[in-house]
Amino acid sequence: MTTQTTNGLDTQVLAQTVDALKRDRTLAKFEFRAGNTWIGGTTNRSTIQGFFGAGAEDKSRSEPFTFTNGEPPLLLGSNEGANPVEFLLHALAGCVTTTTILHATARGIRIQSISTELSGDIDLQGLLDLDNSVPVGFRQITMKMDIKADCGDAELDDLLKFVHGHSPVCNTVCRPVPVVIERVKRD
Amino acid sequence: MTTQTTNGLDTQVLAQTVDALKRDRTLAKFEFRAGNTWIGGTTNRSTIQGFFGAGAEDKSRSEPFTFTNGEPPLLLGSNEGANPVEFLLHALAGCVTTTTILHATARGIRIQSISTELSGDIDLQGLLDLDNSVPVGFRQITMKMDIKADCGDAELDDLLKFVHGHSPVCNTVCRPVPVVIERVKRD
Numbered sequence: 204m205t206t207q208t209t210n211g212l213d214t215q216v217l218a219q220t221v222d223a224l225k226r227d228r229t230l231a232k233f234e235f236r237a238g239n240t241w242i243g244g245t246t247n248r249s250t251i252q253g254f255f256g257a258g259a260e261d262k263s264r265s266e267p268f269t270f271t272n273g274e275p276p277l278l279l280g281s282n283e284g285a286n287p288v289e290f291l292l293h294a295l296a297g298c299v300t301t302t303t304i305l306h307a308t309a310r311g312i313r314i315q316s317i318s319t320e321l322s323g324d325i326d327l328q329g330l331l332d333l334d335n336s337v338p339v340g341f342r343q344i345t346m347k348m349d350i351k352a353d354c355g356d357a358e359l360d361d362l363l364k365f366v367h368g369h370s371p372v373c374n375t376v377c378r379p380v381p382v383v384i385e386r387v388k389r390d
Numbered sequence: 391m392t393t394q395t396t397n398g399l400d401t402q403v404l405a406q407t408v409d410a411l412k413r414d415r416t417l418a419k420f421e422f423r424a425g426n427t428w429i430g431g432t433t434n435r436s437t438i439q440g441f442f443g444a445g446a447e448d449k450s451r452s453e454p455f456t457f458t459n460g461e462p463p464l465l466l467g468s469n470e471g472a473n474p475v476e477f478l479l480h481a482l483a484g485c486v487t488t489t490t491i492l493h494a495t496a497r498g499i500r501i502q503s504i505s506t507e508l509s510g511d512i513d514l515q516g517l518l519d520l521d522n523s524v525p526v527g528f529r530q531i532t533m534k535m536d537i538k539a540d541c542g543d544a545e546l547d548d549l550l551k552f553v554h555g556h557s558p559v560c561n562t563v564c565r566p567v568p569v570v571i572e573r574v575k576r577d
Contacts, residue, residue, distance in 0.1 A: 211431030
């Protein structure tokens with residue numbers, strides 16, 4: 204049996220996955236996780252490995268991923284890693300790109316290339332508590348996408364509008380999502 | 391002249407930075423950036439290097455940071471990297487941790503350790519367009535923080551409440567932040 208791929212996705216596996224979810228909607232419930240430890244100053248490190256999805260604990264990763272947050276000297280670090288707001292841009296770029304590939308494939312559109320440039324405006328008076336009227340987070344994020352595909356401009360514009368509404372990270376940024384911070388009580 | 395540090399932050403540089411921003415509020419305007427390229431299937435890679443801040447283009451990074459988004463087999467990938475929603479959790483963990491260190495230092499609280507465990511619930515029926523009533527992004531993100539410091543519980547609880555309101559990534563997730571996707575027009 205040969206594998207049929209479009210845009211690098213196995214279309215048979217994609218169709219089977221969607222069918223399985225349609226039969227049992229609870230399989231679509233996922234829990235993703237990260238653990239993080241402060242190293243010192245503006246440096247901290249995350250470990251990412253397990254998650255729950257499709258009704259079971261995933262065991263596909265034998266080793267954890269680790270990522271280091273840092274800050275540039277201007278923000279009291281030594282560039283030990285990209286900083287957290289930059290990692291958010293990376294997450295957004297990746298999610299919009301993968302969502303584009305997924306739904307292009309579902310529509311039978313073959314993608315030749317995608318490159319994106321993201322920029323996000325932020326006023327650090329919010330973080331530093333210097334002005335309560337300034338938003339603490341990004342004011343806006345702009346993502347310029349250069350996409351080549353075997354379809355016309357109108358189809359691409361329609362695809363990207365759909366992707367904006369169906370990318371999990373884009374949606375997490377665009378909509379208000381509650382973040383609960385619980386302090387672990389110590390004896 | 392000796393350097394005074396609290397929690398690994400140079401307190402003199404911190405005070406000077408805040409003073410400079412108070413004198414010229416426009417210095418607090420930053421623009422962070424990422425570029426991303428689709429590799430194939432559910433894999434894509436970001437490059438992060440320059441940013442604008444404190445009135446100038448930053449030149450502190452001689453090399454770019456690169457990060458790879460992937461997906462586990464269950465989500466049509468081969469674990470080429472953590473996936474975008476996991477990177478968002480890493481960004482959130484890092485931002486809340488660094489914001490905690492920053493404001494603890496401003497309050498004269500010495501932190502001994504911080505470890506956090508994050509989990510985020512997401513229903514992939516949203517991404518897959520199987521049910522319009524399901525949120526596309528995270529439903530909620532919970533962050534359990536184990537923090538040891540030279541102060542009492544009430545001070546820690548007050549600090550963390552303040553941090554929830556002053557972390558840029560936490561604020562970007564909690565508040566609606568516009569994401570604009572512009573397709574680059576080709577000749």
